[in-house]
Amino acid sequence: MDGLMMDVPLTVPYLLDRAGRYFPDVEVVSRRPDRSVARSSYAEVRSRAHQLAGGLARLGVGRGDRVATLGWNHAGHLEAYFGVPMMGGVLHTLNPRLSAEDLAYVVNHADDSVLLVDDVLLPVLERFHSQVSLKHVVVWGDGTKVPPGMIGYEELLAPEPGEFAVPRLDEREAACMCYTSGTTGRPKGVVYSHRAIVLHSLASAMTDGLAIGQREVLCPVVPMFHVNGWGLPFTATLVGCKQVLPGPHLDPESLLELYVAEGVTLSAGVPTIWLGILQALDRQPDRWKLGPVRMVVGGSAAPESLIRGLDRHGLRVVHAWGMTEMTPLGTVSWLKRSLEQLPEDQWYAYRAKQGLPAPLVETRVVGMTGEAPWDGRSAGELEVRGPWVASGYYQAPEHADQWSEDGWFRTGDVATIDPEGYVKITDRTKDLVKSGGEWISSVELENALMGHPAVAEAAVIAAKHPTWDERPVAVVVLKEGGSATAEELRAFLEPRFAKFWLPDQFVFTSEIPHTAAGKFQKTTLRHQYGGILTGQPPPGG
Ligand code: ADP
Numbered sequence: 001m002d003g004l005m006m007d008v009p010l011t012v013p014y015l016l017d018r019a020g021r022y023f024p025d026v027e028v029v030s031r032r033p034d035r036s037v038a039r040s041s042y043a044e045v046r047s048r049a050h051q052l053a054g055g056l057a058r059l060g061v062g063r064g065d066r067v068a069t070l071g072w073n074h075a076g077h078l079e080a081y082f083g084v085p086m087m088g089g090v091l092h093t094l095n096p097r098l099s100a101e102d103l104a105y106v107v108n109h110a111d112d113s114v115l116l117v118d119d120v121l122l123p124v125l126e127r128f129h130s131q132v133s134l135k136h137v138v139v140w141g142d143g144t145k146v147p148p149g150m151i152g153y154e155e156l157l158a159p160e161p162g163e164f165a166v167p168r169l170d171e172r173e174a175a176c177m178c179y180t181s182g183t184t185g186r187p188k189g190v191v192y193s194h195r196a197i198v199l200h201s202l203a204s205a206m207t208d209g210l211a212i213g214q215r216e217v218l219c220p221v222v223p224m225f226h227v228n229g230w231g232l233p234f235t236a237t238l239v240g241c242k243q244v245l246p247g248p249h250l251d252p253e254s255l256l257e258l259y260v261a262e263g264v265t266l267s268a269g270v271p272t273i274w275l276g277i278l279q280a281l282d283r284q285p286d287r288w289k290l291g292p293v294r295m296v297v298g299g300s301a302a303p304e305s306l307i308r309g310l311d312r313h314g315l316r317v318v319h320a321w322g323m324t325e326m327t328p329l330g331t332v333s334w335l336k337r338s339l340e341q342l343p344e345d346q347w348y349a350y351r352a353k354q355g356l357p358a359p360l361v362e363t364r365v366v367g368m369t370g371e372a373p374w375d376g377r378s379a380g381e382l383e384v385r386g387p388w389v390a391s392g393y394y395q396a397p398e399h400a401d402q403w404s405e406d407g408w409f410r411t412g413d414v415a416t417i418d419p420e421g422y423v424k425i426t427d428r429t430k431d432l433v434k435s436g437g438e439w440i441s442s443v444e445l446e447n448a449l450m451g452h453p454a455v456a457e458a459a460v461i462a463a464k465h466p467t468w469d470e471r472p473v474a475v476v477v478l479k480e481g482g483s484a485t486a487e488e489l490r491a492f493l494e495p496r497f498a499k500f501w502l503p504d505q506f507v508f509t510s511e512i513p514h515t516a517a518g519k520f521q522k523t524t525l526r527h528q529y530g531g532i533l534t535g536q537p538p539p540g541g
Contacts, residue, residue, distance in 0.1 A: 009169060009170060009171035009194070009195075010171045010194060010195045010198035010199065011085075011169045011171055011175075011194040011195075011198065012081075012082060012085040012086070012169075012175050012194050012197055012198065012234070013082060013085070013086045013166055013169070014198070015082070015198065015201060015234055015237045015238045016042070016045065016046050016049060016082045016086075016237055017046070018237075018238065018240065019042040019045075019046070019237045019238070019240045020042050020043055020045075020046030020047075022240055023042050023214065023240030023241075024041060024042055024043035024046075025041050025042075025043065026041060026042050026214075026240055026241065026242050027039055027040070027041055027242050027243075028040045028041060028042065028044075028045055028075045028078060028242070028243045028245065029242070029243065029244045029245065029262055030073070030074035030075045030076075030245045030247060031074075031244075031245070031246050031247040031249065031254075031258060032074070032247055033072075033118075033120045033247060033248050033249075035249065035254075037261075038074075038075065040075040042237070042240065044075075045075060045078055045079055045082070046082075048079045048083075048157060049079045049080075049082040049083035049086060050083070050086070050163050050164040051083075051157040051158075051164070052079050052080060052083030052084075052156070052157055053083045053084075053086045053087035053164040053166070054087075054164045055156035055157055055159075056083065056084065056087055056089060056114065056156075057087055057164070058159075059114055059135070059136050059156075060113075060135070061087065061089050061113060061114055062088070062089075063088035063089075063167070064088065064089075064090060064173075064174065065089050065090065065113050065114075066089070066090045066092045066110045066111060066112045066113060066177070067080070067084045067089045067090065067091055067092065067112065067113065067114045067115075067116065068092045068093070068094050068107060068110070068112040068114070068115045068116070068134075069091065069092070069093050069094065069115070069116045069117070069224075069225070070094045070096055070115060070116070070117040070118065070121050070124060070125060070225075071116065071117065071118045071121065071140055071224065071225070072118055072120075072121075072223065072224070072245075072246075072247045072248045073220060073223060073224045073229065073245040073246055073247060074118075074140070074245045074247055075245060076116075076140045076153060077116075077140075077224045077233075077245070078224075078233050078237075078243070078245065080116055081176075081224070081228070081233050081234065082237075084176075085169075085175035085176065085194065086164065086166050087164065087166070087167070088167050088169060088173070090174045090175065090176060090177055090191070091175065091176040091177070092106075092110050092112055092176070092177045092178070093176070093178055093224060093225040093226075093228065094106065094107070094115075094225060095179075095181060095223075095225045095226065095516045095517070096121050096124045096225065097515075097516035097517075098181065098187070098516050100124075100127035100128040100131075101128075102186075102187055103124070103127070103128045104128040104131035104132055105186065105187065106179045106187050106189070107128070107132040107134070108131070108132055108133075109179075109187075109189060109394075109395070110177060110179075110189060110394070112132070112134060113134065113135045113136070114134065114135060114136045114137070114138065115134050115136075115137050115138070116138045116139075116140060116153070117137060117138070117139055117140065118139075118140045118141060119139050119140065119141030119142075119145040119146070120141070120248065122139070122145070122147065125137070136150075136151060137149075137150040137151070138150070138151045138152075138153055138156050139151070139152055139153060140153045141153070143155070169194060170194075171193065171194045171195035171198070172193050172194070172195060173193060173194055174191045174192070174193060175192055175193060175194045175197055176191075176192045176197065176228055177189055177190060177191045177192065177394060178190055178192075178225075178226075178227055178228065178324050179324075180324045180325070181324075181515055181516045181517050188393040188394075188396055188399060189393055189394030189395070189396070190324050190325050190390045190393065190394065191390070191394050192228070192327055192388075195387070196327055196387060196388040197228070197231065197234055197327065197388075198238075199360065199387050199388055200231050200234070200235075200327040200329060200388040201231060201234045201235040201238045202238070203329065203358045203359050203360055203361075203388075204231055204232070204235040204329055204358075205235050205238060205239050206358075206359060208332070208334055208356075208358075208359070209329065209332060209358050209359070210232075210235070210266075210268075210296055210318060210320065210329075210332065211294075211318075212232075212235050212236065212239055212241065212266065213239050213241065214239050214240045214241050215241065215265075216236070216239075216241040216242070216265050216266045217241065217242045217244060217262060217263050217264045217265045217266070218232060218236045218241055218242070218243050218244065218264070218265075218266045218267070218268075219243075219244040219245075219246060219255075219258065219259065219262070219264040219266070219267045219268075220232040220233065220236075220243075220245070220246075220267070220268050220269075221246060221250055221255060221267055221268060221269035221273050222268050222269050222270070222298075222299070224245075226299075226517050227322070227323075227324050227327070227328040228327070228328075230268055230296070230298065230322065230328055230329070231327055231328065231329065232268055232296075242262075244258060244262045244264055246258055250273065251276070252273075252276040252277045252279070252280035253280060255267075255273070255277065256277065256280060256281075256287075256288045256290070257288070259288070259290055259293060260288050260289055260290060263291065264293060265291065265292065265293060265294065266293070266294045266295075266296070267293060267294075267295050267296070268295065268296035268297075268298070269295070269296075269297070269299075269518075270297070270298070270299035270300055270517065270518040270519060271297055271299070271300050271301070271302050271303065271306060272300075272457070272514060272518050272519075273518065274295055274297055274302075274306055274310060274317070275306060275450070275456065275457065277310075277315075278306060278309045278310055278313075279456065279479065279480075281313045281315075282309070285313065290313070290314065290315070292314055292315075292316070293314075293315050293316070294315075294316045294317075294318055295310060295315055295316065295317050295318065296318045296320055297317050297318070297319050297320070298319070298320040298321060298322055298328075299517060299518065299519060300519045300520070301352075301354070301425060301443050301446075301447060302317055302319045302352060303352070303446070303447035303448075303450045303451060304348050304349070304351075304352040304447065304451065305447070305450055305451035306450070307319070307348055307351050307352055308348060317351065318332065318333070318334075319332070319333040319351055319352065319353070319354065319355060320332045320333070320354070320355070321354035321355070321423065321425060323411060325389060325390040325409060325411075326361070326384060326386070326388060326389050326390070326409075327388035327389075329358050329361070329388070330354075330357065330358065330361055330363070330384060331354045331355040331356060331357050331358065331361070331363065331423050332355045332356065332358055333350060333351050333352075333353050333354060333355030333356070333422070334355065334356070335347055335350055335351065336356075336420060339420065350420075350422060352447070353418070353422045353423065353424040354415075354422075354423045354424060354425050355422055355423060356421055356422060356423070357384075357386075357421075357423070360386050360387055360388075361384060361385070361386040361388075361389070362384065362385045362386060362408075363382060363383070363384055363417070363423055364382075364383050364408065364417075365378070365379070365380040365381065365382055365383070365415050365416065365417050365423075366380045366381050366383055366404075366410075367379065367380030367381075368380070372416070372417070374417045374418060374419050374420075374421065375416075375418070375419065376416050376417070376418035376419065376424070377416060378416060379414050379415065379416050379426055379439070380414070380415070381410055381411065381412070381413070381414060381415075381429065382411045382413045382414070382415040382423065382425070383404060383408040383409060383410055383411065384408065384409050384411060385407060385408045385409065389409050390409065391403070391407075412428055412429050412430070413425050413427070413428055413429070414426045414427045414428070414429055414432060414439075414441075425443065426441040426443060426444060427439075427441045427442055427443050431443075431461075431462070431522055432462070433460070433461075433462040433470050433471065433472045434462065434469055434470050435465070435468045435469065435470055435471055435472070435500060436467075436468040436469065436500070438500065440472055440500075440501050442459075442460040442461065442462070442472065442522075443460075444497075445458075445460040445472060445474065445493065445497070445501065445503065446458050446459055446460050446474075446520075448492075448493055448496055448497070449474060449476065449489065449492075449493065452484060452489060452492050453479075453482070454478050454479055454482030454483055454484040455476055455477070455478060455479065455482070455484065455489075456477045456478060456479040456480075456482070457476075457477045457512050457520075458474055458475065458476045458477070458512075459474070459475045459512050459520040459522065459525055460472050460473070460474050460475075460503060461473055461475065461522055461525045461526050461529060461530065462526070462530070463504070463505070463526075463529060463530050463531070463532050463533045463534075464530055464531060464533065464534050464536070465504070465533050465534065466534060471503075471504040471533055472501070472502075472503040472504065473503055473504060473505045473506075473507060473529050473532055473533065474489070474503040474505070474506045474507070475507045475509055475512060475525055475529060476489065476506055476507065476508050476509070477508075477509060477510065477511060477512055478508065486505070486506035489506055490502055490503070490506070504533055505532060505533065507529055507532070512525070513525070
């Protein structure tokens, strides 16, 4: 039919062009490893992203070539978020907390040609450099720690001030890629198209997405190497809001100081970060003079006690669920207007759910006998579909069975959907405790335990059992100065759960290991405590 709309490609450089034009003076603040604060602006980030694109072209990076980054959150990393896709390259963010073996694997698998690395992360590169064949390494920092054979970032940018001639990009071309952190087997690569990133940014910005507009001051604590910092650097640039990039210091006190100094209104990270912040605020409620701050919590379930606790300090949790395979936004838990009529105390049960699918995302739960009804009880595997959901892994056809025949992605999460359409994740399929043919949700037990006033963190794992196959064991870290016995914790859980759900054992420890993305490392815990009920020592331990 004629008279149709223009076919303007949805591409990443547009986001920065808009910010550079309409919000040139809005700040992009970075805290350096030495804690000093550097100030840039969208005009500067835009012109430096162009210079970076020019520099990479001179190094021989061509269309579709992969450019890796190994960096914390800072303005240089933001320049790479745009400079690489702008010249037709593919930005591949590396997670410095991965093992050297996994880092070498993903760099080789993605065939990265150039790496941009923070000078403070050079020791991480050293651990796998000899196992990969990078053509060039470019070093971010003050230029004083550039090893021989590597290029200083400013040196790469220097010779070409001004505009890079951006090629005509197709919206279906690759802009970025990330690997899953490999908690189940080898890391798997996910490739994000320009179109997916632009649409994801629009949906994230929506009021019923993460509600991000130009008035916000956004501090993504989620690292820029974890699913594109949940897409937040792109969304923030699209709307032109101030960005506060916290660098490597992510302890509660450093973050709270930065929030106050820069007037942060919106932040985002995994629950472990917010559990730490909550403890710091509970200890010294008057130390930090915060304005109203919203916190996007995702990556693992936000316990209801965390949402209530932060509310007490005027910090509002926005609970969201997503995955590397989903760019990552899947669902967000906002209260429907009709539900606001419920007593306020009941709101929390909804806010602790993972919520409603973001616009353009579809969700369904598939059980043994087909699609599960929306009754809030029937559990099955959560499946998703949408324009920013991966249609396959990068060069890994062996995982094609994670997509259903009718084109939905099988998430590996177990969920229910309630009559209002709210998704509730009850576990990951591999973390469920299968006790005597019944399923016990490790997540629900953990969230309840973390509501106990003496508990800082709690992880529940399946331990082998001679009669029941598996039984839950809780690994608990108590708060500083807190005390609780196994009997007290069991009595605390008793009124909320069926008797057979109660953990057989409580193990008290000083620390729960976390994955590269800040989640409980259940594989390690299973290794350590999986044999505790049968008296088997950990293999090799
Ligand atoms: P990895 O698989 O390496 O942990 P991802 O960041 O892609 O990397 O993890 C996605 C998974 O994290 C989801 O499948 C889900 O199990 C979990 N997850 C993310 N957000 C939430 C949330 N709000 N509540 C519960 N689980 C979550």
